[in-house]
Structure formats: structure tokens, C-alpha cells
Amino acid sequence: MINCIIVDDEDHAIEVIQHYLKSVAAIQITATFTNPIDALSFLSSNPVDLIFLDIHMPEISGIDFIQTMNNKDVQVILTTAYKEFATAGFDLDVVDYLVKPIPLPRFLQAINKAQKIINTKKVHPPVKHQDDDYFMVKTEAKGKMLKINIAEIDFIEGMKNYIAFHHNGIRTLALLTMKDVEERLPKAQFIRVQKSFIVALNKITSIDGNRIILKGISAEILIGETYRKDFLDMMKQKLLL
Template identity: 55%
Template sequence: MSCIVVDDEQHAIDVLVHFIKQVPFLELRGTSTSPLQALQMVNAEKVDLVFLDVQMPDISGIDFIKAINGKCKVILTTAYSEFAAEGFELEVVDYLLKPVPFPRFLKAVQRVADSIESRAESSQVDMLEDDYLFVKTEAKGKMLRINLQDIDYIESLKNYVAFHYNGTRTLALLSMKELDDRLPVRHFMRVNRSFIIALRRITGVEGNMIRLRNIDTPIVLGDTYRAAFMEKMKGKLMG
């Protein structure tokens, strides 16, 4: 999920950039202390999410939201709670009060990820309408159908990825980033640099080890991916 940070205070930008680097599904496209420059960034490239300060010179965060006219999701960041009501009237996803604690930040970005999931899925009709995808295999000119519901996990192997499903392994000419961007986030999640797992296959989590159904060897939960994974698991946690 691509994002930018807009704030007239560099220190505030630095804090959010530090947080963004800890969330695997966030991709920082840029930062700016100028809202006018940030408007150009939004118009020039694909941006899914803007972290936006409210009180800035030239134009306010509220006017910025009106100017982008729904092109991307917005999380407001400010030291003043009185702007919350107006922000929500403009359909911002969340409102973060400075200083922003990381758990609260993570909750807000997960909310954004959930809110754009349906939009992302609608752009993947070839994958999701019938719950399958076609991949180019290592054999030249060969394409293979893989049902999403059959996938146990996907493993990175240098220039290839390996789909593990139904007790078999298929190599495909894809990158992990391509899969991370396209697979439905409701059902799949990257848990370290080399593995994407099917969430429905999880049978347990022990420390930093994730156990999957019918898979003998547990998969390591990477430190960089832990916070996002645990936030995802909270929705299923009882007691």
C-alpha cells in the first residue's frame, strides 16, 4: 500500500517514516513539508494513503482533503482534537493525535488496509471471481492454473517463487512484491522476507514460529512483520 507523509514539521515526518518502515505492507513514496508539493505528488503518481497534518501553511489539511477529491485515503495527524469532527465529515479513515504511539498508528493503517481491500479485489477479477489465478511457470510458454483456496504458502527462491499446494510445489516467474500486492489481504499475509502464508492454514503460533495445517516445518515470523501479523490476529483472538 503506497503512502506519503505531509507535515510542516520535519520531526513529525521522521516519526511517521520510522513507523512506516516497520509495517511490511506500507510502501513510502515520499514526504513533504509543503502541502502544495504534496498535491503534485498525489496527482503525479499512484498514492493509496496520505498521512496528513491539519494545520499547515499555504493550505490546511482540511482544504487538502477537499482538493484531492477522494483520490486516496487519508489519516489525519495533529496535536489538536477539535479538528476530528470536520475530518470525519470529509470521510478520513482515522484521526491520530500527536504524539502518536505506534500501536495506535498500526491500528489506523490496518483500518485503511481493510477499507481498500474490496477496491483492490475488484481490480483482480481474473484472480478472485472464480478464486483462481494463472501463473507462468519455469517451462517456456507454459501457464498453470492454481486455485487460491488450495495454496498453503508461497516461498521466494531468487528469481522465482514456489507455490506450495495440495502436497506439490510449482515454480513461477513472479516476484514476492507482485504477489504481495495482488493476493487478497483477507486470506494471505507476508510473514517474513521469503514467505507468504494462507491465513486459513494457520493452526497455531508459538513465539516467532507459525504452524500451518499439514506442514511439518513451522515458518518463522520475521521481526519486521510481527506487529502487522499480531494486529491481524487480534480480530480472531478469544480470551
Template identity: 45%
Template sequence: MIRCLVLDDEQHAVDLLVSYIKRVPFLELAYSSTDPLEALAFLNTADVDLIFSDIEMPELSGLEFTKALRGKHHVVFTTAYSKFAMEGFEHDVLDFLLKPIIFPRFLKSAQKAMTLMSGLDKPKGEEERKDYFFVKTEQKGKLIKINFDEIDYVEGMRNYVGIYKNGELVQALMNMKDLESLLPMAQFVRVHNSYIIRISRIQMIEGNVVRLKNVNGAIPIGITYKNAFMDRIK
């Protein structure tokens, strides 16, 4: 069971999400509030797994509220303004719900949380999921460690994949399908047959290209990937 907290400065928005939570068998309402300071106080005394938080609030914004959590909880942002989506993903939030929120979209977000937490809540003694992997290179016997949080994007090439991390290119002897299976897809999204990008690096979307922070040039968005990509960031 996933224990949830709902935070929004508008009571009708809180009531809607509370009603949605009650309809999902694996979700449980732990607390709801229109006051972010009260919500923070509650979080200091109780266990909560998932937080649905509005971004635009008068006393403390959702972004400021999330910073105060220090990464201790999974967060889904809710807002009426799509312009906040990119900034929200910079905080590595689980999802972003654009108001008015319909139940099917809410359920999709809840299922994403369930999938992620099922992978994290392993039995004691079982090895935790690694935040890195090793890749083979053309140099015989050489393996390079790749940390997930260093990756900007991945490009599929003829005989290998190019992993761009912090401005450095690592050429790995593997194909895109194998690499995609290693990446935590809550943090990455495939936008083209030849490109996978890190969501938190997105700076701007212009037509059929996406621009990433600290990356020169633009990444193309494939026609067959565009709808799924846009759904991820809405």
C-alpha cells in the same frame, strides 16, 4: 503494497510517521514533505494510495489539501487537536490520528487501510462493490433502493429496521445484523444495540448521546458500544 505519502509542517512529525511506515510490512513510503504544495506536485506525477496529512499547516490546511485531491486518494488526518475530528470525517477520510501518535494506534489505522483497499483492488473483470442495496418492505413485491451516501442513521425496531435517509423513513423487513453486514463500516459505526449512524453526519457528542446533522433529537450511545465508538473518532 500500499504506497504512502506523509505531509506535516513539522519535520519531527514527518520523521515519526516515516519510521512507523518502515515498520509495517505492507506499507511503502513513496514521498514525505513539510510543504503541501510540493506534495500536490508530487501527487500529479506519481502513484500514491494512502496519505497521512496534518490538518493545521500555515500555507494550506489539511482540509484544503484534501479538497484539492478530489477524492482520488485515501486520507488519514493527523493533528494535536481533537476538535478537528468531526470536520475531518465530513470529508470521508479513512481515519483520524490524534497526536502524540503511538505505534499501536498507527498500526490499527494501517490495517483499516489494508482491509479497505483489499476490497477495492479487485481483479479486472470482477464486479466492483456496489454503493447501494435493495430492501424489502411490507408491501408485497416492493423493493426500495438505498444508496449508502443517503443514509443518516439506522434504528432497529420490533419486526423491521428503520432506515432514515435525507429525512425520509424507509421500513425494511430485515434485522440489524443483516443490515450491518451490508454497510461499509469505514463510513458507519454502531453506537447502540438499536442504532447505527453515518460517521460523516456526526455534529456533536454530549455525554451518552450523539447528535447528527439535519436530524431532530439525539441518538443514544450504549454503554457496551461507547469505548469502541470513541476510539473510531479519536
């Protein structure tokens, strides 16, 4: 069973999602909130797999809500009447972005995506070694798990429901999300620089404006606006004045 909460400052919007979820037996509504502050408090002490989250709310925005959450494992489906927030939402690795009024077929499409991600994480979590020098991942080949040496990772690329490890001159696809990997990598060694890329700090050879150049890699990676400040702050710590 997937536990979910609904966060929206409009009661009618909550009622629509509640009505739609009556036809989805695998998802249980744990609570609903019109105040996002109350929802954050609830998340701190209650297990939740999925959040239906409005973006435009008076107390804090849905984007701020995601950035404030302590539990980064929870999946988020954004709901809003404002299409212009879509880019910011996907920069935060949400499952989907639904524009109100939400058609039922589009809602069910988002539900299917969320169920696949959540169920995959529950059944096939990545196995991490105690010494933190490698971990095992389930690859796209059925029944095959592969060892990834953390020291050999150059960068990690998000590809819809898969991620690609670029390591030791090869690319390995794994059925994971960017959040799965980001939470398990040593924070002192890796940093997320945009929605679809995490880079190894020791593989960075130069930064040219908005471009990151990695050692031995011909491709250039651009810094996403959402992640730019954190990345530059970390680089400044290494700067010799």
C-alpha cells in the same frame, strides 16, 4: 503493496511516521512533503493509495488539502496536535484521526483500518453497468453480489466499514466506503448531505430548516454543516421565484 505519502510541515513528525512504517512491510513510502502545495502537485501525476496528512499547516490546512484533491480514491489518515479538528476531518470521510504524540499501538490500529479499506477496493471494486442504470455490489454474505437499480435508491447510509443502500423498501449492506459510492453515482441525481448520508434528489419531498424529508421514508435526515452550502446551492437551482 500500498503506496503512501506523508505531508507535514514538521520534519520530526514525518520522521516519527517513517520510523513506525519500518515495521509495516505492506506499505511503501513514495514521498514526503513539508509543503502541501508540492504534495498536491505530486498527487496529480503519481498513484498514491494512502496519505498521512497533518491538519495545521501554514500554506493550506489538511482539511483544505482534502477538498482540493482531484484523486478522491486516495485514503487519508489525519495527524494533528489539535483534537478539535476531529469532527471536520471525519465529515470528509477520512480513515482515521491520530492525535500527536502518536502512540505506536494507536498508529498500527489506523494502519489496519486503512489496509482493509484499500485492499477491499483493489480486490472487490463495485461493478458498474455501462448504461449507468444499475451496478453490482458485494454484500455482507460471502460470495454474494446484488444488483442495485439506481432509480430505486432512496438514500445511502455510511456504517463504519459498510454502507447501507436503502432502496425499493429494503436495506442492503455492502463492503464499501461512502467515497466509493459517491464517485460512482450520477451527480445530477444524488448529493451528499452529511458524513453518513447521500440522498436521491428526486426522493426529497421537503426541506424544513436543517431537516430533509424523503418520499415514503419516516426517518428525517439532517444536513451536515460541511455539506450545507453545496446542498442549498443545488436546491436553489430548482427554486421557482
